[in-house]
Amino acid sequence: MATDLSFALLAFSSLVAIVNPLSAATIFLALSASQAPGERRRSVALGLVTAAAVLVVFAAAGGAILGFFGITTHAFKIAGGIIFFGIGWDMLQARRSRVKATEEEELEGVNKDEIGIVPLGLPTIAGPGAITTVIVLMGQSDNLSQSLAVYGAIAAVLLVTGGALMLAPLLLARFGQTGLNVMTRIMGLLVMVIGVQFVLDGLATAELF
Numbered sequence: 001m002a003t004d005l006s007f008a009l010l011a012f013s014s015l016v017a018i019v020n021p022l023s024a025a026t027i028f029l030a031l032s033a034s035q036a037p038g039e040r041r042r043s044v045a046l047g048l049v050t051a052a053a054v055l056v057v058f059a060a061a062g063g064a065i066l067g068f069f070g071i072t073t074h075a076f077k078i079a080g081g082i083i084f085f086g087i088g089w090d091m092l093q094a095r096r097s098r099v100k101a102t103e104e105e106e107l108e109g110v111n112k113d114e115i116g117i118v119p120l121g122l123p124t125i126a127g128p129g130a131i132t133t134v135i136v137l138m139g140q141s142d143n144l145s146q147s148l149a150v151y152g153a154i155a156a157v158l159l160v161t162g163g164a165l166m167l168a169p170l171l172l173a174r175f176g177q178t179g180l181n182v183m184t185r186i187m188g189l190l191v192m193v194i195g196v197q198f199v200l201d202g203l204a205t206a207e208l209f
Contacts, residue, residue, distance in 0.1 A: 004145045011137050011153035017190045018084065018129040019157055020091065021164035022171070022180050027124050029168045031115045044165045046116025048158050051126035055134050055154045062135030073139040077202030080132040084195030087129050091188025094181035125161055129191075136198060 028047075032040045058065075066076055134150060141147045164171065172180065 004143070004149065007141065007146045008149035008152065011150050012156055013190070014137065014194050015130065015133050015153050015157045016160060017187050017194060018087065018133050019125060019161055020184065020187055020191075021157075021161040022183055022187070023091070024120075024124050024161055025164040025168040025171055026177075026180060028120060028165050029172060031120060041166070043114070043116040043120060044162055046114070047120035047125055047165070048162050050117045050121025051130075051161075052154065052158055054122055054126040055130060055158075056151065058131045059134040059138050059150055059154065062138055066135070066139075073136075074202040076132070076139065077136050077198045080136045081195040081198030081200075081202060083129055083132055084191050084198060086195075088188045088190070088192030088195055091184050091191060093188075094184050125158070140201075 028044075032043060035043065063073075066073065134154065137150045137153075138147060141150060175183070
């Protein structure tokens with residue numbers, strides 16, 4: 001039971017750090033500047049549904065996808081750890097990671113009438129880092145409880161992210177850009193540590209083969 005609880009906490013902390021709801025909220029503010037409140041709520045709903053669909057699909061089929069391409073789980077852990085380290089490094093400097101969304105994608109999103117699916121849902125919320133996280137976590141799960149914990153983490157993180165998106169104007173007014181940057185840096189450090197741990201786990205597993 002304790003092991004399952006620890007895994008559930010790892011799943012949630014890893015995913016919430018890599019999704020970074022605060023960063024998603026600041027991006028959403030820029031994307032939805034010209035939208036009415038009703039349109040903004042619709043964009044949030046579409047973004048969350050899109051992200052949920054993408055993450056659930058990769059959580060369920062990630063192992064099969066890796067097997068199809070002949071990629072081992074420990075190799076994916078190492079690659080994922082390197083990606084996390086890069087994202088965390090950008091976050092530590094309060095920069096928007098280009099692994100999530102490029103400047104061109106964000107600019108195109110501003111000019112779109114519908115931003116909920118792209119670029120909000122994908123890749124701002126369910127970006128390569130989040131997809132890698134759920135695949136690695138599913139690869140690490142040892143039983144049904146831990147597998148369900150990954151899906152629970154996806155639901156919980158999307159709930160937190162949805163709240164952050166809806167409260168984005170209030171958060172910016174309350175904490176200011178400097179306050180949001182400080183929290184982003186703290187989460188960036190956590191993402192870097194998780195990345196290093198994934199690399200170490202991947203190397204330790206690889207030594208067994």
